[in-house]
Amino acid sequence: MTQVRILLAEDNADVRELLANVLSASDYDVVCVANGAAGMIEAEHHRPDIIISDILMPEVDGFQFCQNIKNHDDLHDIPFIFYTATYVSEDDRALARAVGASRFIVKQTPISDLLQGLQDVLKDYEHHALEVPQQPLIEDAPLGKLHDHVLEHKLYHKVEQLEGERNLAQDRFRKVLIDVLTAISRAVAARDAYTEMHQIRTSQLARSIAHEMQLDAETTDGIRLCAAVHDLGKLRLPSEILNKPSLLSPAERRLIETHAQGGYDILKDIDFPWPVAKVCLQHHERFDGSGYPGGLKGEEICLAARITAVADVVEAMSHFRPWRSALGMDVALQEIEDGRGTLYCPDVVDATLALIRSGRFQDWDKAPNSQ
Numbered sequence: 162m163t164q165v166r167i168l169l170a171e172d173n174a175d176v177r178e179l180l181a182n183v184l185s186a187s188d189y190d191v192v193c194v195a196n197g198a199a200g201m202i203e204a205e206h207h208r209p210d211i212i213i214s215d216i217l218m219p220e221v222d223g224f225q226f227c228q229n230i231k232n233h234d235d236l237h238d239i240p241f242i243f244y245t246a247t248y249v250s251e252d253d254r255a256l257a258r259a260v261g262a263s264r265f266i267v268k269q270t271p272i273s274d275l276l277q278g279l280q281d282v283l284k285d286y287e288h289h290a291l292e293v294p295q296q297p298l299i300e301d302a303p304l305g306k307l308h309d310h311v312l313e314h315k316l317y318h319k320v321e322q323l324e325g326e327r328n329l330a331q332d333r334f335r336k337v338l339i340d341v342l343t344a345i346s347r348a349v350a351a352r353d354a355y356t357e358m359h360q361i362r363t364s365q366l367a368r369s370i371a372h373e374m375q376l377d378a379e380t381t382d383g384i385r386l387c388a389a390v391h392d393l394g395k396l397r398l399p400s401e402i403l404n405k406p407s408l409l410s411p412a413e414r415r416l417i418e419t420h421a422q423g424g425y426d427i428l429k430d431i432d433f434p435w436p437v438a439k440v441c442l443q444h445h446e447r448f449d450g451s452g453y454p455g456g457l458k459g460e461e462i463c464l465a466a467r468i469t470a471v472a473d474v475v476e477a478m479s480h481f482r483p484w485r486s487a488l489g490m491d492v493a494l495q496e497i498e499d500g501r502g503t504l505y506c507p508d509v510v511d512a513t514l515a516l517i518r519s520g521r522f523q524d525w526d527k528a529p530n531s532q
Contacts, residue, residue, distance in 0.1 A: 164190040165189050165211065166211075167192070167213060169191055169193045169194070170215060177193050177195070183276075184279075200212070201230070211240045212227075215243075215246075224256060227260040240283070242262065242279065243266065244267075244268060263285070339386065360391060365385075366475060367465075367472040370513050371384045384468055384469070391440050393424035394419070394420030394424030405484065407484050418445070421445050424441030427441075442466075444466050447470075467506040470506075471506070494518070
């Protein structure tokens with residue numbers, strides 16, 4: 162007895178192989194193609210007894226493939242089964258019936274449903290129980306509109322799905338990067354608890370300054386993260402110099418200044434969505450070009466570094482240092498006010514003065530104080 166010849170159109174290679182194996186094990190002769198265009202060529206050269214087709218495929222989708230078969234003078238009587246995972250709505254089923262499909266089976270059902278549907282369709286055609294469309298359906302304007310509507314609806318939901326997956330991936334990636342920065346901060350803490358507290362407080366103030374400047378939430382949080390590791394390069398410096406209880410010598414000062422480049426070198430090859438490495442490098446640059454290490458001026462210094470620079474100075478002057486007592490907030494604010502437009506970015510200074518003098522900044526009350 163001659164085997165029933167099935168033409169299977171499925172673009173997913175794994176699904177195609179699985180279905181071919183199942184159908185072959187059920188004693189069918191199976192020929193596989195990856196889309197409706199290849200399916201049409203195969204059907205014209207080697208007429209199948211029945212066609213099983215996915216719908217969402219490249220080049221020519223399942224609906225168009227079925228239309229092409231039903232419009233063909235020599236192939237229109239071939240029974241056609243849709244087997245799909247993405248097209249499952251009533252509109253999809255209506256379009257499947259309109260283009261002349263004999264069955265519409267969703268992949269989420271047991272594979273036995275496909276095998277049973279296949280047997281039923283073959284039996285019905287053998288007994289001429291099914292009416293075969295004779296008119297060229299592609300010329301039917303309402304049918305074309307239905308096809309467009311279904312595809313548009315499916316595309317819209319597919320875009321929504323991809324957008325959701327992209328957002329989820331971005332959230333996961335962002336969490337990983339935040340975890341990296343947290344681990345870096347802990348590494349600093351393990352080496353020098355004083356530097357850690359300085360970075361925490363600088364980060365708190367930098368975030369509040371960014372908020373005061375009405376920067377968006379993503380930018381504000383990014384600045385917080387940048388400031389939290391701005392002194393990372395100090396990991397490379399001897400702790401006896403970092404904690405020296407007296408003024409540094411010129412040579413020691415030059416060594417301390419290498420921490421900006423050092424932090425940048427550690428982080429420069431990590432693709433953060435925030436300018437983390439730049440903040441490490443530029444937070445000692447000054448608005449008039451008198452800073453280090455690059456002598457950058459004005460907006461050559463990235464905004465996150467300009468904000469971190471002011472937060473860094475205010476925190477350092479208002480808190481204890483190994484070589485001096487805390488100078489207090491009033492002295493710190495006078496420093497940035499005197500340096501407005503020369504050492505420090507005017508917009509950042511104005512936001513910082515307004516923030517602190519209004520009493521809106523109180524985060525340091527929640528942080529341990531090293532005084």
